[in-house]
Amino acid sequence: xxxxxxxHFRRGTRAVLHDVTFTVRPGETxxxxxxxGAGKSxxxxxxxxxxxxxxxxxxxxxxxxxxxxxxxxRRHTGYVLQEVGLFPHMTVTRNVGLVPALxxxxxARIQARTDELLDLVGLPxxxxxxxxxxxxxxxQRQRVGVARALAADPPVVLMDEPFGSLxxxxxxxxxxxxxxxxxxxxxxxxxxxxxxxxxxxxxxxVGVLDEGMLVAYDEPxxxxxxxxxxxxxxxxxxx
Amino acid sequence: xxxxxxxxxxxxxxxxxxLAQHIALVLVxxxxxxxxxxxxxxxxxxxxxxxxxxxxxxSVIQTVPSLALFGFLLPLPLVxxxxxxxxxxxxxxxxxxxxxxxxxxxxxxxxxAILEAADAMGMTxxxxxxxxxxxxxxxxxxxxxxxxxxxxxxTVTIAAAIGAGGLGEYIYRGLSMVDATVILAGAVPVAAxxxxxxxGLLLVERGLRRRRRTRRFSRVAAAALMLLVLAATAFAAWxxxxxxxxxxxxxxxxxxxxxxxxxxxERYAGRAVDRRLNLGGTFICDRAIQxxxxxxxxxxxxxxxxxxxxxxxxxxxxxxxxxxxxxxxxTGRSMLAPLGFSNTFAILVRAADARERGLTRxxxxxxxxxxxxxxxxxxxxxxxxxxxxxxATYGLRFLEPPRAMDLTLVYRALAEGQVDVVxxxxxxxxxxxxxxxxxxxxxxxxxxxxxxxxxxAPTLLRHPEIGRAIARLSGRVTAAxxxxxxxxxxxxxxxxxxxxxxxxxELDRR
Numbered sequence: 001x002x003x004x005x006x007x008h009f010r011r012g013t014r015a016v017l018h019d020v021t022f023t024v025r026p027g028e029t030x031x032x033x034x035x036x037g038a039g040k041s042x043x044x045x046x047x048x049x050x051x052x053x054x055x056x057x058x059x060x061x062x063x064x065x066x067x068x069x070x071x072x073x074r075r076h077t078g079y080v081l082q083e084v085g086l087f088p089h090m091t092v093t094r095n096v097g098l099v100p101a102l103x104x105x106x107x108a109r110i111q112a113r114t115d116e117l118l119d120l121v122g123l124p125x126x127x128x129x130x131x132x133x134x135x136x137x138x139x140q141r142q143r144v145g146v147a148r149a150l151a152a153d154p155p156v157v158l159m160d161e162p163f164g165s166l167x168x169x170x171x172x173x174x175x176x177x178x179x180x181x182x183x184x185x186x187x188x189x190x191x192x193x194x195x196x197x198x199x200x201x202x203x204x205x206v207g208v209l210d211e212g213m214l215v216a217y218d219e220p221x222x223x224x225x226x227x228x229x230x231x232x233x234x235x236x237x238x239x
Numbered sequence: 240x241x242x243x244x245x246x247x248x249x250x251x252x253x254x255x256x257x258l259a260q261h262i263a264l265v266l267v268x269x270x271x272x273x274x275x276x277x278x279x280x281x282x283x284x285x286x287x288x289x290x291x292x293x294x295x296x297x298s299v300i301q302t303v304p305s306l307a308l309f310g311f312l313l314p315l316p317l318v319x320x321x322x323x324x325x326x327x328x329x330x331x332x333x334x335x336x337x338x339x340x341x342x343x344x345x346x347x348x349x350x351x352a353i354l355e356a357a358d359a360m361g362m363t364x365x366x367x368x369x370x371x372x373x374x375x376x377x378x379x380x381x382x383x384x385x386x387x388x389x390x391x392x393x394t395v396t397i398a399a400a401i402g403a404g405g406l407g408e409y410i411y412r413g414l415s416m417v418d419a420t421v422i423l424a425g426a427v428p429v430a431a432x433x434x435x436x437x438x439g440l441l442l443v444e445r446g447l448r449r450r451r452r453t454r455r456f457s458r459v460a461a462a463a464l465m466l467l468v469l470a471a472t473a474f475a476a477w478x479x480x481x482x483x484x485x486x487x488x489x490x491x492x493x494x495x496x497x498x499x500x501x502x503x504x505e506r507y508a509g510r511a512v513d514r515r516l517n518l519g520g521t522f523i524c525d526r527a528i529q530x531x532x533x534x535x536x537x538x539x540x541x542x543x544x545x546x547x548x549x550x551x552x553x554x555x556x557x558x559x560x561x562x563x564x565x566x567x568x569x570t571g572r573s574m575l576a577p578l579g580f581s582n583t584f585a586i587l588v589r590a591a592d593a594r595e596r597g598l599t600r601x602x603x604x605x606x607x608x609x610x611x612x613x614x615x616x617x618x619x620x621x622x623x624x625x626x627x628x629x630x631a632t633y634g635l636r637f638l639e640p641p642r643a644m645d646l647t648l649v650y651r652a653l654a655e656g657q658v659d660v661v662x663x664x665x666x667x668x669x670x671x672x673x674x675x676x677x678x679x680x681x682x683x684x685x686x687x688x689x690x691x692x693x694x695x696a697p698t699l700l701r702h703p704e705i706g707r708a709i710a711r712l713s714g715r716v717t718a719a720x721x722x723x724x725x726x727x728x729x730x731x732x733x734x735x736x737x738x739x740x741x742x743x744x745e746l747d748r749r
Contacts, residue, residue, distance in 0.1 A: 050358060074361030085356025089374045099360050148360075158359075 001026040001061065001188045002047060002156065008055035009042055016042050018212040019056075026155070029182060029189040031203035033196055033234060038209040040192040044158045047190065048077040060156065075099055078149030078157035078187070082164045084141045086133040092118070092144055093129040099152040117147040120181060139170040143177070150185065159191040163198065175201055196234045200224075208234060242420045243427070250424070258428060260323075261405035264398065265391040265436070268327050272334030272387055277380065279335070280342025281368070290343065297336040305329065305397045306519065313401065313526050326395065326403030333394055334387035341383025345376025378447040385440035392433040396425070400489065400519030402527075406432075411489050411517045414647040418732060483698070483705065486524050486533035487516040490646055491735075492582065492666055495724050496537040498739045499716070500692060500709065504535075506743060507708035520618065521546050528572055534698040535705070539582055539688035543567070543574075545623055552623065556581070556687035563691070573699045575692040575706060576713035580721045582688045584619070585665040585677040586629075587653060593676040600681040604660070605634045611659035613637045616646035619662045626662070632684045650675065666718055668725030690716065715746060 002024040009017040017039045024030045032040045045051040046058045049070040058065045065073065086095050094101075096117055097110040105113070118125040121143040133141060142162060149157050163171045179202065182189065193199055199206045200220045208216040208223070210230040216223060223231060247254055279297075283290025300308070312325045349372060357367045373380075399407030409425025412418075483504055487497030494516045501512040515533050518524050525547050527533040543563045544550050550566075553559045560577065567574045586601055593599065596607060619625040620643050629635065637660070644652060649661040654673040663670065670677060692709050699706050724742060727733040 048359060071361045071363055074359060077359075077361075079356070079359035081352055081356055081359070083350070083352035085350075085352040085359075087353060087356070087371060087375075089371075102361060102366065 001028075002190065003059040003062075004043070004046075004056070005059065006056040007046065007053045007058055009039075009046065009051065010054050015212050017046075017053075020209075020212075020214045021056075022207060022214060022217050024188055024190060026188050027186045028205065029191065029203045030205050030207060031191045031193055031199035032207045032209055033193060033199045034209035035194065039212045040194075040209055041160055043209070044079075044160055044190060044192055047156070047158055048074050048079065050074075075103055075152060076154045076156070078151075078154045080142075080145045080149045080157070080159040080162045082161035084133075084145040086141055086144060086148070088133050090133075091129065092123070092131050092133070092136070093125070095133065095144060096147045096151050098148065103152055113151060114147075117150055118144075120150070120184070121147045122177060123147070137170075138166055139174060142166065142174060146178075146181070150181075150187070155188055157187045157189045159189065161192055161194070164193070164195075171198075178202055243423050246420050246424050254424070254428070257404060257406050257408055257425075258432075260403075261392070261395050261407075261429070261432065264323065264326060264330060264395045264403060264405055265388060265432075268330030268391055269334055269384065269388045271327075271331050272338050273384060275331070276335045276338030276383075276387075277342050280339045280380075281346065283339060283343040284346035290339075294336070294339050294343065297332075297339055300332045301336045305333070305394050306400065308332065309398070309401050309519070310522070313523060323403045325401055326398035329398070330391050330394055333390055337383040337386040337390070338380070339383075341379045341386075342376065345379030346372055348379070349375050378444050381440060381444040381447060385437060385444065388436045388440060389433050392429060392436055396429055399517060401523055402486070402515040402518050402532075408517060412494070414489075414645065482511045482513045483535065483702070484513045484515055484533045486518050486527055486536040488521065488524055488536075489517045489519055490664070491668065491728050492664060492721065492725050493537065495721075495728060495735050495739060496578075496690065498735045499712070499742070500535055500537065502736070502739050502743055503708050503712060504705055507711060508702070508704045510702070510705065528693055528695050529570075531695045531697065534695045535692060535709075537578070537690050538574075538693045540577070540691055541583075541686040541688040543691070543693070544686070546618070552628070552686050554683055554686055556689060559687055560689060560691070567693060568696075571696045573694045573696045573706075575694060575709050578690040578692070578712055578716040579714040580666060580690055580716055580718040582690060582721070583665045583680070583685045584625075584688070585663050585667070585670070586680075587650075587661050587663050587670065587675045587677055588659065589653060589656075590674045590676040592659065593678075598676075598678065600679045601633050601684070602681050604678060605636075608635045608637050608660070611637055612639060612657075613641040613660040614644045614649050614652055614658040615641050615662045616649065617643050618646070629662075629684055632682055666721040666725055668722060668727065668729040671722075671726055672730030690721075712746075 004020050004022050007017055007020045008015065020043070032043055034040050042051060046053055046065070047060060049065045049068060052066060060068065060073065060077075087098070090098070093114050096114040100110045100113055114129070115125040118128060123140060123143055128136075128140070133144070136144065145162070149159075163174050166174065175198070191199075191202060203220065205217065205219055206223055207214055208228075208231050215230045216226055216228055224235065226232065279290060279293050283294050303311075308329045309325060312328055353371065353375070354367070357371045362370065395403070395405045396407035396410060399405055399411050406425040406429050410422050413420070413422030413425065485497050485501045485504070487493040497514060497516040501514050504510050504512050515527075518527065518533075521538070521542055524533070524536050524538070528536065538547070540556070540559045540563050541552075543566070544559055545552055548563070548566045550562070553562065564574045586604070588598060598604065598607065615626055620641065626641060642658065649658075650663055650667065650669040650673055652658050653661045653675060663675075665677065669675070694706070720742065724738050727738045728735050
């Protein structure tokens with residue numbers, strides 16, 4: 001589904017990503033872990049072509065991202081940000097229905113889809129649909145963000161520290177919700193986090209980024225036993 | 240207060256027309272400024288290297304005083320000339336800065352996460368701008384429009400000086416008649432208009448900030464578009480048939496003379512006349528005559544020689560008239576026969592002071608000047624036949640450098656004791672009304688200022704009947720008659736049109 005093939009990315013002379021290679025299988029949830037500045041968000045932006053690699057190839061659906069039209073690639077890729085980025089001048093319903101509207105779905109279909117999604121993320125549309133983003137709690141806003149990312153039924157969903165700014169109780173609740181939703185929709189998910197515990201709780205496979213290099217990429221049970229110093233350091237931090 | 244209401248009710252039609260002109264000028268200039276300023280603001284927010292200098296230029300324009308800006312624009316092709324066009328150009332320039340600045344600020348203050356989300360969702364640049372950025376920047380943009388519109392309401396007032404119309408006409412008319420009621424008749428509605436515009440747009444801005452609906456945005460856009468269409472229609476339908484346009488400068492005698500020219504043409508040549516009275520000075524009137532924006536106004540021979548043609552001062556009235564006639568004829572303007580009176584400068588003091596000190600001649604003034612303060616009009620201070628020559632001829636040195644003051648204010652300033660010496664017009668009606676005394680020019684310093692009608696030559700060639708009509712007045716408007724008419728308007732608050740009608744009726748009977 002997603003292939004990174006010896007990808008390099010530089011910002012000026014500084015290497016942000018160095019020779020990164022990995023594959024995400026359809027329907028799989030992959031978490032990328034690493035310290036701030038390890039290059040995690042850059043990986044996400046390379047997938048929906050908000051950035052392009054300096055070297056190597058990024059493929060989505062077997063096709064080089066540079067061969068994709070970036071606008072249609074992005075409309076087929078859900079994106080959830082840490083700051084959520086809900087549009088403050090639009091209601092919850094309009095925020096969720098935005099990508100379908102950009103794809104020019106008929107209004108009735110958009111309405112049905114947003115209702116369905118708000119139910120899926122646990123926000124009854126009758127109660128929440130006409131609210132404004134500033135009338136929601138942090139957790140509710142993040143749920144809307146997830147619903148918005150899923151709106152056009154994209155095969156791939158990218159999540160950039162989606163639960164990073166939430167309190168521990170809300171975060172645990174959303175972790176449960178995420179697993180429930182993922183069981184229903186089976187998307188290919190790439191999730192970025194600096195929290196090893198979150199990665200282990202949500203992902204099928206976990207990649208560890210250290211100074212732009214992918215130093216480990218495996219199932220949680222294998223990683224737990226790893227002796228790699230960068231992995232060990234991250235593991236230590238969540239003991 | 241009751242005088243004000245009486246004035247409004249007796250001038251109702253004119254008040255409404257001026258108010259409508261005022262609103263139309265503000266509306267059109269603000270809408271054009273939005274159409275130009277918002278795109279520049281967007282560029283300024285995106286590409287500071289291009290937008291920065293544009294915003295800086297708008298900011299420099301903002302610091303130019305409005306009368307000076309009108310002066311710069313007058314001689315330019317397309318935007319220049321006397322009337323609404325120049326006013327619009329200046330108003331648009333003034334309104335640009337607030338619109339550009341608030342558009343750029345509104346766009347730059349949008350949260351980066353929101354823009355990233357818009358990109359990540361696959362919005363094109365245009366979709367991001369219209370669906371996300373402009374709606375979020377809208378309260379800020381409306382705030383800029385509000386500032387621009389309120390500045391506009393005030394600036395239009397000054398635009399009356401170049402014949403753009405609007406409520407400023409009452410303010411200028413009131414100033415030249417020294418009539419507070421007439422000033423208030425213009426100033427009160429201007430203030431009210433400014434408050435209404437300010438308050439109304441503030442409500443829109445608050446509404447947008449409270450509930451930031453895109454639907455509301457499109458409604459605002461639709462309303463703005465509708466207003467634009469309405470204003471454009473109103474402007475296109477503005478009546479401008481081929482009529483003779485009479486101008487005048489902005490003091491009482493000139494307004495009366497303008498009215499005299501207008502009524503003479505209406506009465507004896509049977510042509511409809513547009514009155515562009517109260518234009519802001521010699522320079523503006525002369526520009527307008529050259530371009531044909533006005534067809535006729537009354538100039539003074541001495542002023543024409545020194546201020547219009549920059550020639551050195553001459554004392555012999557015949558020589559001056561002949562020279563000026565030739566200079567006008569060489570440059571596409573036609574001087575008609577002199578009206579009969581000469582409006583020379585008059586150096587004035589309070590009659591009481593003159594009596595006490597036995598002061599009757601200018602040569603006696605040097606002895607008193609070191610203890611006195613003087614005030615002169617802007618033109619008098621600058622002109623070669625003005626203050627500097629006067630001071631040299633009579634050895635005058637005042638207590639402090641003379642104050643520059645609007646010509647309409649010097650009589651009142653003198654009567655109220657703010658200053659002790661002023662330069663006014665020899666035919667000013669206020670001289671008698673305010674008990675002022677004129678000092679004799681015993682060293683013949685002031686050149687002659689014979690009143691002469693000046694016409695745009697092509698108009699005279701097309702309409703010789705106008706020249707014949709004006710010729711009936713030749714030599715018949717005496718200094719005494721002029722002073723009487725000035726007095727009737729200045730001191731007795733008579734309507735200039737009525738005063739002129741009486742004068743022409745008397746002339747017909749003789």
